[in-house]
Amino acid sequence: xxxxxxxxxxxxxxxxxxxxxxxxxxxxxxxxxxxxxxxxxxxxxxxxxxxxxxxxxxxxxxxxxxxxxxxxxxxxxxxxxxxxxxxxxxxxxxxxxxxxxxxxxxxxxxxxxxxxxxxxxxxxxxxxxxxxxxxxxxxxxxxxxxxxxxxxxxxxxxxxxxxxxxxxxxxxxxxxxxxxxxxxxxxxxxxxxxxxxxxxxxxxxxxxxxxxxxxxxxxxxxxxxxxxxxxxxxxxxxxxxxxxxxxxxxxxxxxxxxxxxxxxxxxxxxxxxxxxxxxxxxxxxxxxxxxxxxxxxxxxxxxxxxxxxxxxxxxxxxxxxxxxxxxxxxxxxxxxxxxxxxxxxxxxxxxxxxxxxxxxxxxxxxxxxxxxxxxxxxxxxxxxxxxxxxxxxxxxxxxxxxxxxxxxxxxxxxxxxxxxxxxxxxxxxxxxxxxxxxxxxxxxxxxxxxxxxxxxxxxxxxxxxxxxxxxxxxxxxxxxxxxxxxxxxxxxxxxxxxxxxxx
Amino acid sequence: xxxxxxxxxxxxxxxxxxxxxxxxxxxxxxxxxxxxxxxxxxxxxxxxxxxxxxxxxxxxxxxxxxxxxxxxxxxxxxxxxxxxxxxxxxxxxxx
Numbered sequence: 001x002x003x004x005x006x007x008x009x010x011x012x013x014x015x016x017x018x019x020x021x022x023x024x025x026x027x028x029x030x031x032x033x034x035x036x037x038x039x040x041x042x043x044x045x046x047x048x049x050x051x052x053x054x055x056x057x058x059x060x061x062x063x064x065x066x067x068x069x070x071x072x073x074x075x076x077x078x079x080x081x082x083x084x085x086x087x088x089x090x091x092x093x094x095x096x097x098x099x100x101x102x103x104x105x106x107x108x109x110x111x112x113x114x115x116x117x118x119x120x121x122x123x124x125x126x127x128x129x130x131x132x133x134x135x136x137x138x139x140x141x142x143x144x145x146x147x148x149x150x151x152x153x154x155x156x157x158x159x160x161x162x163x164x165x166x167x168x169x170x171x172x173x174x175x176x177x178x179x180x181x182x183x184x185x186x187x188x189x190x191x192x193x194x195x196x197x198x199x200x201x202x203x204x205x206x207x208x209x210x211x212x213x214x215x216x217x218x219x220x221x222x223x224x225x226x227x228x229x230x231x232x233x234x235x236x237x238x239x240x241x242x243x244x245x246x247x248x249x250x251x252x253x254x255x256x257x258x259x260x261x262x263x264x265x266x267x268x269x270x271x272x273x274x275x276x277x278x279x280x281x282x283x284x285x286x287x288x289x290x291x292x293x294x295x296x297x298x299x300x301x302x303x304x305x306x307x308x309x310x311x312x313x314x315x316x317x318x319x320x321x322x323x324x325x326x327x328x329x330x331x332x333x334x335x336x337x338x339x340x341x342x343x344x345x346x347x348x349x350x351x352x353x354x355x356x357x358x359x360x361x362x363x364x365x366x367x368x369x370x371x372x373x374x375x376x377x378x379x380x381x382x383x384x385x386x387x388x389x390x391x392x393x394x395x396x397x398x399x400x401x402x403x404x405x406x407x408x409x410x411x412x413x414x415x416x417x418x419x420x421x422x423x424x425x426x427x428x429x430x431x432x433x434x435x436x437x438x439x440x441x442x443x444x445x446x447x448x449x450x451x452x453x454x455x456x457x458x459x460x461x462x463x464x465x466x467x468x469x470x471x472x473x474x475x476x477x478x479x480x481x482x483x484x485x486x487x488x489x490x491x492x493x494x495x496x497x498x499x500x501x502x503x
Numbered sequence: 504x505x506x507x508x509x510x511x512x513x514x515x516x517x518x519x520x521x522x523x524x525x526x527x528x529x530x531x532x533x534x535x536x537x538x539x540x541x542x543x544x545x546x547x548x549x550x551x552x553x554x555x556x557x558x559x560x561x562x563x564x565x566x567x568x569x570x571x572x573x574x575x576x577x578x579x580x581x582x583x584x585x586x587x588x589x590x591x592x593x594x595x596x597x598x
Contacts, residue, residue: 018547043523091577106582111582168570211559226558252566255563255564258561318547321543321547323538324542324543339519343584345582347583354591354594355594358594361521362521365521365522365523373536377511377518377520377534378508378534379519380514381506384517389544391541394545395544395547396555396556397547397552399558400555401549404557433536435536449558451558
């Protein structure tokens with residue numbers, strides 16, 4: 001390949017979704033070229049293990065259709081944009097596993113609502129992105145298809161890149177790694193307790209979990225149905241707005257889908273925060289908070305003030321109970337949802353010639369990974385006779401109190417600003433104790449329990465050159481306020497760091 | 504409330520998870536660690552608090568009682584590990 005071609009391909013994979021859209025309309029490049037550049041980047045990045053399945057044909061077919069539509073002047077909003085799709089979304093004719101052996105070989109005969117919307121808008125699919133098994137994990141270590149490797153490496157005191165492997169966060173770790181490594185400009189993620197925001201923070205990208213019910217759950221493999229929400233992961237806030245707009249909307253096939261109009265979120269991005277009250281929840285100032293995280297948070301507060309906002313102190317008194325409540329509610333719902341994997345209708349079957357019960361037990365023992373089994377066990381226990389009131393019912397009451405804390409905070413502020421995660425990315429094996437891993441979600445879980453829109457924006461680098469993210473949490477249905485605060489933070493932070501290519 | 508080996512074995516049975524030899528013992532310690540941690544919820548005064556039913560107020564919709572789907576038996580069975588004559592096939596349950 002000529003160096004000029006190689007440079008052009010790199011330039012294409014550096015584009016944001018907005019720049020792709022504008023460049024395609026200006027005919028600066030074709031959708032076919034754009035797809036080819038990304039397909040080449042995906043192939044070259046296999047050491048990251050970000051994709052479980054690559055679907056170059058899907059991306060090329062969408063690109064051909066987009067080029068034809070562009071020529072006719074009737075292209076959809078995402079025409080010719082190649083995306084990565086988390087392997088939790090059912091994709092017609094393309095294996096969908098949720099990162100688990102129990103669904104290996106499952107080829108859905110239908111399309112999830114979210115991917116159907118993206119494809120109808122003209123997007124193509126580069127492949128299915130690796131993830132923590134059934135979205136249970138914060139590091140991608142629970143995937144049955146091998147862990148995703150972050151494109152980021154820490155910098156040693158002598159300035160050289162360390163070769164210590166880092167996790168891309170989770171559960172949407174294939175999505176975060178792929179977007180950060182310039183394999184795609186946008187990817188779908190899902191967030192149950194932080195699975196969009198924490199991996200976005202770990203890899204220096206943006207990601208938003210919208211209000212519960214904004215994106216249809218139809219065709220998304222269920223983990224904890226009262227918490228699961230899809231959302232976009234991109235390299236900047238504008239792209240989050242563009243992609244979220246395409247993913248959202250009422251769907252009669254999801255009983256919890258919100259029948260509310262989808263605003264033009266991109267048009268709402270002004271970066272002007274005059275009159276906006278930014279709340280700082282005092283309970284999030286944990287004892288022993290990492291000084292680099294605290295410094296980033298302080299910088300974020302200065303940035304929103306510069307953009308015209310006022311900063312107010314607020315209290316969310318039940319914050320410390322959010323994680324324990326989450327680790328009752330989510331496993332309880334998971335144990336019920338995952339009862340469907342029984343070796344009968346789809347997925348793995350292990351039949352050793354015994355009874356039907358023996359087949360169920362052998363299939364589930366072989367198909368689920370250790371973390372999934374652990375959560376099914378917890379969920380089954382807290383729902384079992386005699387314990388339901390003490391655990392599940394009490395957790396749902398505490399959840400009501402957590403939602404009330406937020407409702408009270410909205411009386412004195414419009415958005416909340418917090419760190420996204422208590423640390424930068426860690427290495428595989430660093431959090432071998434399940435509880436230590438759960439605690440990494442301390443800042444993201446409360447807003448999940450309350451169904452609120454929340455996003456992570458890249459804000460700073462640690463001394464060793466690893467990204468850190470700020471979280472903005474908003475009122476129900478106020479994605480516009482969240483995105484605009486994120487936009488102001490992004491402009492002030494001027495985060496331009498990217499992983500140096502080693503793969 | 505601490506779990507013991509017998510409880511873990513019973514829960515695994517309820518969850519239809521066969522535990523391999525040596526798999527249950529470590530689970531006892533892990534589950535006890537997690538359960539001890541979640542039991543701090545007991546200290547929250549929830550008297551008079553309704554359990555969360557819907558995170559975003561949303562009323563359940565009615566729709567006409569009409570057939571909107573179906574007639575796709577082949578697609579439904581396409582991923583089945585075993586099927587026979589238009590049915591899912593399972594190990595024999597009745598002698």
